[in-house]
Amino acid sequence: MRTAINLFKAFGPLCLAAGLGYLAESGEMINPYWIQIFQLACIIAISSLGLNLIYGFTGLFSLGHAAFYGVGAYTAALVMKSYGGESQYVFLAALLAGCAGAAIVAYLIGVPTLRLTSDYLGIATLGFGIIMKVLFDNIDSFIPQLGGARGMTGIAKMTTVPWAVVFLGISLILVRNLIHSSYGRALVSIREDEIAAGTMGIDIFRCKMAGFVAGCALAGLSGGLYAHLYAFLHPSNFDFFKSVDVLMIVVLGGIGNMSGTLVASFGWIFLLEGLRVVLPPEYIEFRWVLIPVLLIVTMLVRPEGLFGFREFPFLSGRDDE
Amino acid sequence: MEYFVQQVINGLQIGFVYALVALGYTLVYGIVRLINFAHGDVFMVGAFIGLYAIERHHLPISAVFLAAVGGCALLAMAMERVAYRPLREAPRIASLITAIGMSLFLEYFTALHQVFGPDYYSFPRPFAVTTWEVRGITLTNIQAIIFVVTLLCLGLLQFVVYRTRTGRAMRAVSYDYVTAGLMGVNVNLVISLTFALGGALAGVGGVLYGIAYPQVNTFMGVMPGLKAFTAAVLGGIGSIPGAVLGALIMGQSETLTAAYLSSTYRDGIAFLILIAVLVWKPTGILGTARTEKV
Known part of the structure; x- marks a missing residue:
C-alpha cells in the first residue's frame, strides 16, 4: 500500500504535467516556438542534473559534459535513423541506446582519468571534450550517415512535450532517490572529504565511477531527446561552450542542489530566448553582452548559487524535513 | 628531412606564442589557483591594440609592443579587481x-560594431618580410622576431620572479597567502601585479600572433587560450619552465599532425597528449606534487 501511495505521489504529478503538455501541444494554445523552447529547457535540465550528480554531489570537476551529450545524441539518432522510421517504441530504444552509449564512453574515459584530482580532472575532461568534437567533425569518414562537419540530417522529429516532461521527471526522481540512498551519501562524503570517506571504508574509485557514469548517462539521454527535437545535429552543438553552459547552470542554481538546477535550466533557456524577443532587432547583438554581465553580477551577489542549500519539498529527503 | 625540420621550425613559431600566453595562465593559477578563462581574450585585445597602433597611429614596432603590454596589463588588473577579488574567499x-x-563579455562586447567589430580584420605587417634560406630550410624574420622577443620576455620574467623582492613576495603569496599577508606582504597588490604581468605577456603574444598569422577577430583568443592553458598544465602548472616546455610540445604536436596526418585532427592529437601525460604524471611534466595533509 505504502509503495503504491509513493508511486502515485511520484508519478501522479508527472502524468498530469505530461497530459497538460500534450493538450497544450495538440491544442495549439501556445506558440509552437515557445513549446520547442520549453522542450529544450527540459532537455538541458536533464543534462544539467547529470552534471550536478557528477560535479555537485560527487565533486568531480568535469568540463567535458557536452561530449557525452553528443555521444548520446549521435547514438540515438543513428539507431533511430537505421531502424526506427516513426515508431515510438524504437524511439524509446534509441534513447536508451544513447544513454547506454554515453555511459560506456564515460566508463572508458573514467578508468584512466578518475584517479586525477580536482582541476586536473577538469582539464582532462576538457581535453576529452575537444577530442570528441574533433572526432564528431571527422566521423563521416568512419560512419557516413553521421554527416561529420556537414551536420547530420534526416532525423525523425520524435521528441514531444510528454516525452521531455516524463524523462525530466524520471531523472529527477532517480537522482533524488540516489542522493538520499546510502550510495548517494557515499558520493557526497567523497565530495566533502575523500580521505575521510576512504577511511570509513567507502570504495572511492568505484563510487566516483558510479557517479560519473550515471551523470553521463543522463547527458546521453538528454542528447537523444535533443537530436529528435531539432532533427539536425552538428558537431558545434557539442563543443566546449556547451559544456560550459551546463556548468554555469549547475553553479548558478547551487552546487549539489536539484531545485536550483531545475530553475536555473529553465531560467537560462528562457532568458536566452526571451532576450531575443525583448531586445529591439538593431540591439540583438547586445544579448551576449548582457548575459555575461548578468552572470558575473549573480555570482558576485550570490557566490553559493541562487538556491544555496534549500530544496523544493518534493526533492528533499525524508530526514531533511 | 628538410620538410621535417621546416615543420619543426613552424611548430616552434606557434609554440613560442603559446608559451607567452601559457605563462600568464601559470602565473595566475600559481598564485590564486584560478583557471583564468578570460586570459585568451586578453591576448585577443593585445592583438587588436597592435592592429590599431600600427594601422591608425603608425607607431614604430617597439611602441606597438609597449601599447599592447600596457593595455593588456591594465585590462588584466581591472578584471582581477572587478570579478575575482570579491570572490577570493x-x-x-x-x-x-x-x-x-x-x-564571454570580452568576446561579445568587443565584437560590437561600436568597439572592434564582428568581422575578420587583416593585421598590417609593420615591416617587410625577409626570408633566409639555409640548405633548403627557410627562416623568416617574423620567426626570428618571435624567437627573440619570447626569449627576452622569458628571461625578464625569470628575473622578476626569482631575483626581485616583488618576485619573492609573489612566490610567498603563491605558497600561502594568509601567512604571506601576516609577514607584511601586501597580498592584494602582489596578486594585482601578477595579473598585470600575465596580461603584459599575453599582450606581447597577441601582437606576435597578429604579425605571424595576419588575421584577427574578437574570438581568436578562444582556441589559443585553451591550448596555452593546456600547455601550462602539460608542463606542470605553476612552473615557468614547465609552461614553456608544454607550449613547445603543443606547438610541435599541432604542426606535425597537420603536416603528416591531417589538419582536421590537429586539435585532437594535442589534447590526446595532454590526457596521456596527465595519466602518467598527474601534476604535469615539471610539476611538483604537493602531498595532502590529513
Whole structure:
C-alpha cells in the first residue's frame, strides 16, 4: 500500500504535467516556438542534473559534459535513423541506446582519468571534450550517415512535450532517490572529504565511477531527446561552450542542489530566448553582452548559487524535513 | 628531412606564442589557483591594440609592443579587481564562473560594431618580410622576431620572479597567502601585479600572433587560450619552465599532425597528449606534487 501511495505521489504529478503538455501541444494554445523552447529547457535540465550528480554531489570537476551529450545524441539518432522510421517504441530504444552509449564512453574515459584530482580532472575532461568534437567533425569518414562537419540530417522529429516532461521527471526522481540512498551519501562524503570517506571504508574509485557514469548517462539521454527535437545535429552543438553552459547552470542554481538546477535550466533557456524577443532587432547583438554581465553580477551577489542549500519539498529527503 | 625540420621550425613559431600566453595562465593559477578563462581574450585585445597602433597611429614596432603590454596589463588588473577579488574567499568555482563570464563579455562586447567589430580584420605587417634560406630550410624574420622577443620576455620574467623582492613576495603569496599577508606582504597588490604581468605577456603574444598569422577577430583568443592553458598544465602548472616546455610540445604536436596526418585532427592529437601525460604524471611534466595533509 505504502509503495503504491509513493508511486502515485511520484508519478501522479508527472502524468498530469505530461497530459497538460500534450493538450497544450495538440491544442495549439501556445506558440509552437515557445513549446520547442520549453522542450529544450527540459532537455538541458536533464543534462544539467547529470552534471550536478557528477560535479555537485560527487565533486568531480568535469568540463567535458557536452561530449557525452553528443555521444548520446549521435547514438540515438543513428539507431533511430537505421531502424526506427516513426515508431515510438524504437524511439524509446534509441534513447536508451544513447544513454547506454554515453555511459560506456564515460566508463572508458573514467578508468584512466578518475584517479586525477580536482582541476586536473577538469582539464582532462576538457581535453576529452575537444577530442570528441574533433572526432564528431571527422566521423563521416568512419560512419557516413553521421554527416561529420556537414551536420547530420534526416532525423525523425520524435521528441514531444510528454516525452521531455516524463524523462525530466524520471531523472529527477532517480537522482533524488540516489542522493538520499546510502550510495548517494557515499558520493557526497567523497565530495566533502575523500580521505575521510576512504577511511570509513567507502570504495572511492568505484563510487566516483558510479557517479560519473550515471551523470553521463543522463547527458546521453538528454542528447537523444535533443537530436529528435531539432532533427539536425552538428558537431558545434557539442563543443566546449556547451559544456560550459551546463556548468554555469549547475553553479548558478547551487552546487549539489536539484531545485536550483531545475530553475536555473529553465531560467537560462528562457532568458536566452526571451532576450531575443525583448531586445529591439538593431540591439540583438547586445544579448551576449548582457548575459555575461548578468552572470558575473549573480555570482558576485550570490557566490553559493541562487538556491544555496534549500530544496523544493518534493526533492528533499525524508530526514531533511 | 628538410620538410621535417621546416615543420619543426613552424611548430616552434606557434609554440613560442603559446608559451607567452601559457605563462600568464601559470602565473595566475600559481598564485590564486584560478583557471583564468578570460586570459585568451586578453591576448585577443593585445592583438587588436597592435592592429590599431600600427594601422591608425603608425607607431614604430617597439611602441606597438609597449601599447599592447600596457593595455593588456591594465585590462588584466581591472578584471582581477572587478570579478575575482570579491570572490577570493568564496568557493573556487564561483570565480571560475565569473572568469567564464568575463571571457564571454570580452568576446561579445568587443565584437560590437561600436568597439572592434564582428568581422575578420587583416593585421598590417609593420615591416617587410625577409626570408633566409639555409640548405633548403627557410627562416623568416617574423620567426626570428618571435624567437627573440619570447626569449627576452622569458628571461625578464625569470628575473622578476626569482631575483626581485616583488618576485619573492609573489612566490610567498603563491605558497600561502594568509601567512604571506601576516609577514607584511601586501597580498592584494602582489596578486594585482601578477595579473598585470600575465596580461603584459599575453599582450606581447597577441601582437606576435597578429604579425605571424595576419588575421584577427574578437574570438581568436578562444582556441589559443585553451591550448596555452593546456600547455601550462602539460608542463606542470605553476612552473615557468614547465609552461614553456608544454607550449613547445603543443606547438610541435599541432604542426606535425597537420603536416603528416591531417589538419582536421590537429586539435585532437594535442589534447590526446595532454590526457596521456596527465595519466602518467598527474601534476604535469615539471610539476611538483604537493602531498595532502590529513
